[in-house]
Amino acid sequence: MIAVIDYNAGNVQSVLFALERLGAPAILTGDHAQIRAAEKVIFPGVGEASTTMHFLRERGLDEVIKSLTQPTLGICVGMQLLCAHSEENDTPCLGVIPQQVKRFIPVHGEKVPHMGWNSLSRCADEIFTPELSGEYVYYVHSYYVEEGPYTSALSEYTLPFSAGLHKDNFYATQFHVEKSGKVGEKILRNFLSL
Amino acid sequence: MLAKRIIPCLDIKDGRTVKGVNFVNLRDAGDPVELGAAYSEKGADELVFLDITATHEKRKTMSELARSIARHLNIPFTIGGGITSIDDADAMLAAGADKVSINSAAVRRPGLIDELALNFGNQFVVLAVDARQIDGEWIVHLNGGRIATEIRLFDWVKEAESRGAGEILFTSMDHDGTKAGFALEATARISELLSIPVIASGGAGSMEHFYDVFTTGKADAGLAASIFHFNEIAIPDLKGYLKEKDVVVR
Numbered sequence: 001m002i003a004v005i006d007y008n009a010g011n012v013q014s015v016l017f018a019l020e021r022l023g024a025p026a027i028l029t030g031d032h033a034q035i036r037a038a039e040k041v042i043f044p045g046v047g048e049a050s051t052t053m054h055f056l057r058e059r060g061l062d063e064v065i066k067s068l069t070q071p072t073l074g075i076c077v078g079m080q081l082l083c084a085h086s087e088e089n090d091t092p093c094l095g096v097i098p099q100q101v102k103r104f105i106p107v108h109g110e111k112v113p114h115m116g117w118n119s120l121s122r123c124a125d126e127i128f129t130p131e132l133s134g135e136y137v138y139y140v141h142s143y144y145v146e147e148g149p150y151t152s153a154l155s156e157y158t159l160p161f162s163a164g165l166h167k168d169n170f171y172a173t174q175f176h177v178e179k180s181g182k183v184g185e186k187i188l189r190n191f192l193s194l
Numbered sequence: 195m196l197a198k199r200i201i202p203c204l205d206i207k208d209g210r211t212v213k214g215v216n217f218v219n220l221r222d223a224g225d226p227v228e229l230g231a232a233y234s235e236k237g238a239d240e241l242v243f244l245d246i247t248a249t250h251e252k253r254k255t256m257s258e259l260a261r262s263i264a265r266h267l268n269i270p271f272t273i274g275g276g277i278t279s280i281d282d283a284d285a286m287l288a289a290g291a292d293k294v295s296i297n298s299a300a301v302r303r304p305g306l307i308d309e310l311a312l313n314f315g316n317q318f319v320v321l322a323v324d325a326r327q328i329d330g331e332w333i334v335h336l337n338g339g340r341i342a343t344e345i346r347l348f349d350w351v352k353e354a355e356s357r358g359a360g361e362i363l364f365t366s367m368d369h370d371g372t373k374a375g376f377a378l379e380a381t382a383r384i385s386e387l388l389s390i391p392v393i394a395s396g397g398a399g400s401m402e403h404f405y406d407v408f409t410t411g412k413a414d415a416g417l418a419a420s421i422f423h424f425n426e427i428a429i430p431d432l433k434g435y436l437k438e439k440d441v442v443v444r
Contacts, residue, residue, distance in 0.1 A: 011287060011290065011292065013261075013264060013287075013288060013289065013290040014264060014290050014292070017264050017265045017290055018268065020265070021265075021266075021268065046315060046317070047315065048315075106389075110196075111389050111390060111391055111414070112389060113316070113317060113360070113390075114196065115317065115360070115361070115391050115414075116196050116197060116198075116199050116239070116391070116414065116415070117196070117197045117199065117239055117444040118195065118196045118197065119195060119197075136197060136444040138269070138270055140317045156195065157196060176270070178268070179268065179269060179270045179292065180268070180269075181234070181268050181269050182268070184268060185268060
């Protein structure tokens with residue numbers, strides 16, 4: 001069973017539908033025991049960092065997420081919250097992955113948010129298999145995780161940034177893997193088969 | 195590199211696509227979900243569904259449609275047509291819609307943009323605007339272009355951005371249906387004026403028109419209906435053409 005963490009932020013329904021299309025049984029839950037017992041956990045996200053962190057703390061979900069040992073996938077804001085700190089309203093995050101979340105600064109008049117399909121490069125872990133380099137995935141975000149030791153794939157917008165992160169049992173995608181067509185399905189399937 | 199987006203638009207009435215569709219190999223071309231899936235298969239980057247049904251049960255039928263699209267499609271989609279309140283938008287989000295588009299309702303009550311952006315995030319709010327030139331001035335029109343306002347297009351899109359719109363979907367009524375090309379100057383001006391993405395709509399008749407709107411028109415995305423529905427332009431061919439001309443597409 002896959003637990004999709006229910007924390008009142010954004011479009012969890014899309015994640016549930018994506019899992020349904022892949023035939024993966026999933027539940028939407030904020031229950032600590034159910035999350036801990038799940039075979040895999042998905043931490044989705046659309047929303048603002050400080051409000052979301054506040055919501056997680058109020059429900060004790062911050063400690064639950066940090067202590068997970070099964071394969072766990074953060075998506076979009078879910079990925080950013082796994083990091084140490086976000087510039088979005090100067091928010092201390094979960095600190096599972098020691099990287100910083102920063103706001104895009106336009107270099108040549110680029111628009112923020114970074115919205116649309118962008119290509120992957122340097123795909124280098126179990127979910128970002130090498131043949132995915134060059135493929136396109138769907139992004140909507142104004143903040144990014146800089147390239148660092150835990151970067152598992154890159155994209156480029158004003159600068160190279162982390163399309164994916166991986167540390168121990170924690171995996172993450174900055175893009176909306178559930179909305180990224182066949183490429184997204186491949187990445188989700190890779191995660192499900194870990 | 196961020197790719198330019200190609201977006202087919204589907205008009206829906208009573209749960210069925212309205213404009214005739216000339217697609218081969220489709221079991222039911224009137225089924226929005228099946229048609230959407232066919233477009234997704236052909237490489238559409240996003241889809242826009244405009245519900246033009248006028249019933250008291252509108253919110254319910256629209257959210258059922260959104261739910262069914264979200265369940266079967268793996269690319270982002272926008273749904274619009276009659277969203278006038280937070281409750282309408284919330285029903286679409288809960289059903290799995292990625293974005294909602296608002297048009298006349300936002301002109302009549304601009305605070306709707308702020309409310310939706312605050313509650314669901316800027317990325318959820320597509321401000322659609324229909325405009326045509328009157329005495330050399332681009333003027334916002336309501337109800338699918340039928341009613342003129344006194345609002346200037348460029349003032350309105352700027353205000354919409356500052357209120358929290360995440361994208362602008364600009365349709366030139368002067369160009370819509372002509373197949374003579376997009377409104378390049380006005381699209382470029384909106385794109386330069388704002389720091390949010392601009393979707394150009396109205397006038398697409400050839401592959402070159404898309405090239406023009408992505409280069410001269412500075413658009414982030416190009417939207418069209420009939421040329422895709424009647425298979426006058428196939429999306430894979432269009433993307434191949436744009437790639438050859440060094441426009442980044444997926």
